[in-house]
Amino acid sequence: MAFISAGYNPAKPMEGRITDIGPRKYDEFYPPVIAKNKGKWLYHEIIEPGMLMHKAESGDEVYTVRVGAARLCSVGYVREICDVAEKFCGGYVRWTTRNNVEFMVEDLETAKALKADLNSRKFPAGSHKFPVGGTGAGITNIVHTQGWVHCHTPATDASGTVKVVMDELFEEFGAHNMPAPLRIAMACCLNMCGAVHCSDIAILGYHRKPPIIDHEYLDNLCEIPLAVAACPMGAIRPSKTEINGKTVNSVAIKNERCMFCGNCYTMCPSLPLSDRDGDGLVIMAGGKISNRISNPKFSKVVVAFIPNEPPRWPTLAKVIRQIVEAYRTDARKYERLGVWAERIGWERFFEKCGLEFSEHLIDDFRDPAYYTWRQTTNFKW
């Protein structure tokens, strides 16, 4: 493995350097039918789950076949996407915000052939490579973060939990069975690199143990004032401690004030929180982004803790299925999950989903907590 330079000369970093050119311009990559009809689309129709048709003023039609994909994928997988795009789509392809892939063609027949091709491709162990779906009032792909694959603060894995949930809901990905779109998001810790706080269902990695303090190394590896300032609860203060008969500067933590956010660990690697028993998942539900009918909503915590059960997190899959089924069978057409919960009342939501309510679900974080308590006689028995 010899080092091969592309042209960069470390001795003269500015020589021939190109910077600040930004991304490639989007319209270089428009399929011809898109370039021609941009801004002149009349309407669209979902021909069948995973297949859209957009009609332009010109009379042109574009058929889009949407497939689900793992967000974490290899160059080999992307090259296979290129193969398909070249075979059917003149080499054009796009990704959606939710990690789906879209192939566009100009007639229904080709779209059907494309769909058949995509659905036929599988990994050797049997899972689909390009399952068609993710449209309309169904359950589309889960947006998520890195988890144990690539991050230093996660309380769980992201790709694994998403895989088991999408396996559980696979049928719904390829169907329009729900009362309205149901969006699931996953973040592997409170930082929420993927902001999951406005999703119909959110899966969130969560720590439950305060940091361990690595006293011996802390003062060498961290700026103590930054670690102290990092705590939103003011639970960390500078302190001195004795290590092997030597007094060292370190920090002390008021454990009962800790909300396990891990912000201190982000600032100071000598304060790790992760723990097999402490870490696990929180389930939130009822958020939405769209302004349709009602305002966007935050998701609410509906399950305070599910333990990490790798590799297939059976409790997680079961709980999500319970929520999805209760929603699917009980909600009205066009009613998003959170709107349904509010209409029937959260007391009914827990009943219908078979979830237990516990004191952990009552807000106690700062002043706005009050506004989530019940200040009315309007409740159900």
Add this chain to the structure above:
Amino acid sequence: MAFISAGYNPAKPMEGRITDIGPRKYDEFYPPVIAKNKGKWLYHEIIEPGMLMHKAESGDEVYTVRVGAARLCSVGYVREICDVAEKFCGGYVRWTTRNNVEFMVEDLETAKALKADLNSRKFPAGSHKFPVGGTGAGITNIVHTQGWVHCHTPATDASGTVKVVMDELFEEFGAHNMPAPLRIAMACCLNMCGAVHCSDIAILGYHRKPPIIDHEYLDNLCEIPLAVAACPMGAIRPSKTEINGKTVNSVAIKNERCMFCGNCYTMCPSLPLSDRDGDGLVIMAGGKISNRISNPKFSKVVVAFIPNEPPRWPTLAKVIRQIVEAYRTDARKYERLGVWAERIGWERFFEKCGLEFSEHLIDDFRDPAYYTWRQTTNFKW
């Protein structure tokens, strides 16, 4: 004017002392028809504005004639109430929570005579003593506080502002013209001895100047630590100042942090805030207590400031009239003022009431402020 003792002996305060006996028992004062039918009422009907009929399982009926009264009234006035009660009601009478007086009789004919009698009684200068009304979907009496008549912290008068508003709305007191009941409340400062925060319309006295510091006397008249602790904004700190060449202990105030609540003045009389130009009124609207159809609601600030204009506060009367008229003509049957405002949107509320929106009406008090800002595209042009 000789001092006449009732029996109390200051030298022996415990001699013959009776304490902790509590109030008279309520049922001593039940009119016979009430005593007989208590807990057995079937239904009620408002025969006409100000006159109610309750029907009991026994077939008995009780007719109630309700009149408005000033909360501040003399023994002479109460004796006149006794006269009426004795003439028509066997000497029974009651007050409502909203400072109305209720006379009860057992047949409609007597009720009509009673009503005629009550409506005929007037003060020499012409105002009614006992105007009949205050029922149903009308505007009933205003609950209020003491104001300049009897309080040390008011930013306005209570009895006077209430008088001019009720004069303005007099016709509505005796009618059922509104879409739903409209409750007005008045408090002469932020302390809200009369909690006005859940009223359809609230009139609130408000200071706008930070306290004047009476440095020369402060340390003698106040506990400085209590004055400092009294400030919810942390705007007061102990300080020293020079008075006539002598250094005295006093406090310093960060004026720009002051929210004019007057809590410091309550703790320390050397920090007065009242001021002719600074003091005036805030109008709030849209609150309710009842759980009917929708949850109880807080009132919202809709006019940031109306100057004190004694004796008849014409701007106040005009603004209230504008709100009442917009509501009366635009709201739906059964729709409380706040429900109407939310249905049409607050942007329309200001338009329809002819009120100006200003930055003062945007919440900036602590964390919950955020939840009142607009986080949706759902608004009207």
Add this chain to the structure above:
Amino acid sequence: MAKHATPLLDQLETGPWPSFVSDIKQEAERRKANPDNIEYQIPVDVCDDLLGILEMSYEDGETHWKHGGIVGVFGYGGGVIGRYADQPERFPGVAHFHTVRVNQPSGKYYKTDYLRKLMDLWDFRGSGLTNMHGSTGDLVWLGTTTPQLEEIFWTLTHELNTDLGGSGSNLRTPAACLGQSRCEFACYDTQDLSYHMTNEYQDELHRPAFPYKFKFKFDGCPNGCVASIARSDFSVIGTWKDDIKVDQEAVKAYVAGEFRPNAGAHSTRDWGKFDIQKEVVDLCPTGCMSWDGSKLTIDNKECYRCMHCINTMPRALHIGDERGASIFVGAKAPILDGAQMGSLLVPFVPVEEPYDEVKEVVENLWDWWMEEGKNRERIGETIKRQGFQKLLEVTGIKADPRHVQEPRSNPYIFWKEEDVEGGWDRDINEFRKRHQR
């Protein structure tokens, strides 16, 4: 002839609404004339001087009352509020002008013999000016001098068999709607519970031992006529658990226009013919009702008991029979931390003599608040500061989804060490075996 010219106040004698100025003037004249030869125990010109000092406020736009100072009756920490004029030389009749709070009868029913005695006492020993009633519910007497206080209290207790109300950092005078005495909606006997609690807690009412004031209010139903959910630290609101009782014939009579909807509350205005679908079924917040043209059906399990249908058709619909109350805690006005309405603590409690279930909740709350509350902190603020969970803990109540309007939207759950497997104490060296630095 008035003692002080009051050209500004005089303008409040016009207009139809009862004029407090006319009333005070009349009282001033009556005291001057003294037709009954009363040996007034405070200055005869107290009403004149009140008008004078009030006119001064109307002129300069500022109050002329000073801080109270501590006055009261022996052994009580409340019931009297000291008040002094800041212009005593100009207005000597109101130089001392203390307030006396008399505990009103629950529901504010009176008989005139009692009422006249009260008025006679106040005429004799006070200004002759009252509030019928104060905001908390007391019968309030405005303006007397310090030497009169014990005399007034003596007469109240010895001759009128009644007591003072509350003020300061103690239990304030409880108040109730008229309840079952004259209302078909009342789900429990509000007057009796109020009377009972007032007597049970006389010590808390008269002797300040709390961090700040504490109010009980008792509403018979969710209509909330006594505003307990907005105005009391401890709000008891009547409710029921079984079905709304429906008289289908009466429903038809409403539909046919034989009965006026909402008991005639909209009578001055023509709102058109009553439309049960639009006015009742469609406005039901839970959508639990339907009308098929001859029968009204209610899915009671989904009902919120909001009272709208019952209010609208009181002759046809009646509250259920399995009655009790819900308890809400923590309501307060804005000072200092923002307004609060009461938050639901007990969804259902039976309300029957001797009311032990209600008292148990009260006493658990007080034990905690007296221990943990800061000076001048209402219990609602203590709850906010320590969390709703703490409230459940100290009252021994299990968390229930009815406690929240919605679950938390932040995931910042404060787990306790005992809830987490393996505890919180961990060995950094064990950790470092798995994770290098």
Add this chain to the structure above:
Amino acid sequence: MAKHATPLLDQLETGPWPSFVSDIKQEAERRKANPDNIEYQIPVDVCDDLLGILEMSYEDGETHWKHGGIVGVFGYGGGVIGRYADQPERFPGVAHFHTVRVNQPSGKYYKTDYLRKLMDLWDFRGSGLTNMHGSTGDLVWLGTTTPQLEEIFWTLTHELNTDLGGSGSNLRTPAACLGQSRCEFACYDTQDLSYHMTNEYQDELHRPAFPYKFKFKFDGCPNGCVASIARSDFSVIGTWKDDIKVDQEAVKAYVAGEFRPNAGAHSTRDWGKFDIQKEVVDLCPTGCMSWDGSKLTIDNKECYRCMHCINTMPRALHIGDERGASIFVGAKAPILDGAQMGSLLVPFVPVEEPYDEVKEVVENLWDWWMEEGKNRERIGETIKRQGFQKLLEVTGIKADPRHVQEPRSNPYIFWKEEDVEGGWDRDINEFRKRHQR
């Protein structure tokens, strides 16, 4: 033969959903086989070791990645995130495993020639593992070593004519929905605005100068497919001011069942015949629509533009012609102060090249936030801390009821001295002439 046994991960190869484990295994095998004779610039067993270290996490329930440390390309403060394994001896292939963010084309359209070149570069100089795409929108490359970073950047800029995305306390890579390119709802050209803003603010994107991260996202309509109102500090959402365009014939076709409602989004399930009254008119949040059996009427002045009717009947209803956008500021995830959605700052702004009206708002915001924001404070938190009024002040925008969902319910108005007649400086001696102590 796999380098590490992964019995736990192997269980993620089952089930129908695309298995990332199968994919990585396949990539590991391909690298080992190396059919194209690539001179891999980082360890060939990088994919094997990633599976190995991930299996270890699946065993012990803890991550095995360490803090990043500062790595990057010369002159840039973002675009690369350092990452190291905490078990480098056991898994040397992933000992260094840095992330590279490549700025995606706006709307995420690609042509395969470009895409293949990107993949070839990453195959050669990285792990061959990607995220298509990361949460913010970048095309993300997972895992390379420090010496490769400048080489990758050289090839990206010289041969692929593209640039890195953002990370750290700077402008993050902007993202847009596909907008007018293929959507009839788009009210402005989201892709072009995103592209334009990305290029305009290259310096802010690459060189950290902010208190914390700052995200732009561009949604074409209130459906919000790119989630800008929840996920971006500066959210631009398309809107219109004139009337919804109605094709009454097409409405009738929907009613007649000729067109499927909501573009066929509910097709798998039998929801019964389309009912325009129930499904459109009754669900309109403002109640501004009516249907008389042959004509749909919209009171456009009362419309919220929530998109429901348009989404439900896309062949009959179309967005208006007077188009632009609303701007929302301050959205963020919960850390540290609780989640925020963007708050409406500019109800309507025209969105036309050169987008000066949009840029003016951005720059006013940045000037203020860079001056006043604390370290690691998102702009939403700065707004909360200093108040919405401050936001209006620094952007020169007049207060409008559209700025609030409801006016304040607390009356704690912070008046400024200049707003109050007579100023705040007063003479205590003058005051004491009117009020004795």
